[in-house]
Amino acid sequence: STPAPLLDVRNLDAYYGQSHVLRGVNLHVQPGEVVSLIGRNGAGKTTTLKSVMGVLRSRTGQIRFAGQDITRLPSHRVAARGLAWVPEERAVMSTLTVRENLELPPARPGGWSLERALEAFPVLRERGHHPGSKLSGGEQQMLAMVRVLRAGPRLLLLDEPSEGLAPVIVRRIGDIIESLRADGMAVLLVEQNLRFASRLADRHYVFVDGQVVDEVARDEVGARHGDLLKYLSV
Ligand code: ATP
Helix, strand or coil, X not given: CCXXXXXXXXXXXXXXXXXXXXXXXXXXXXXXXXXXXXXXXXXXXXXXXXXXXXXXXXXXXXXXXCCEECCCCCHHHHHHHCEEEECCCCCCCCCCEHXXXXXXXXXXXXXXXHHHHHHHCHHHHHCCCXXXXXXXXXXXHHHXXXXXXXXXXXXXXXXXXXXXXXXXXXXXXXXXXXXXXXXXXXXXXXXXXXXXXXXXXXXEEEEECCEEEEEEEHHHCXXXXXXXXXXXXX
């Protein structure tokens, strides 16, 4: 029998003012699973992450995490339940050094210590005294991920972690996501890079115009590659 989902999103509708952006989104993430949301720009993937995180509050439907209804919780209380979000902008403090960026969010029980972070990302040790603004895109992505890992989340929401990064750095980010999964963490990632997403994810939800129109499991990706490319092409 399938274990209860860690994240369960039901009949999610979301709005920006008058604009009705998500329509009846249903999705789930099992414990330890890596799931991707794919689709063109503007299809509603980021809005889904913001809705789950409670950053966008103008929405209807139900969001359950670890068996509990979190729909009405403000985002800091959602985070306290064990969800963490790395936005597309990567949210690194540009005037603080790498070290200060790492020290700012206090480690929580079960979260990454400073030592573990620096071991996993030696480049952040080397760059310790550089201001956040001087980091490359890949270094910023790593720093943004470690900052939220300090809190020890059970589910990590990543918005386009591979965007704008060189292929070798994209592979490194992929390795990091694999190792988080091996540690038992679940990951929900938004991606436009199908190669990257299909290397990592156990399942993909396809977004078109604010709706989930398809779901593809890892072992179906090969056979359905043409469909997936069509969903993503402009
Ligand atoms: P992208 O990769 O461009 O972020 P996406 O699939 O994540 O694409 P969303 O960012 O969720 O898409 O956007 C969904 C829709 O909501 C789009 O039509 C977008 O223009 C609109 N939208 C996004 N943010 C806002 C906002 N702050 N105010 C009004 N409309 C918005």
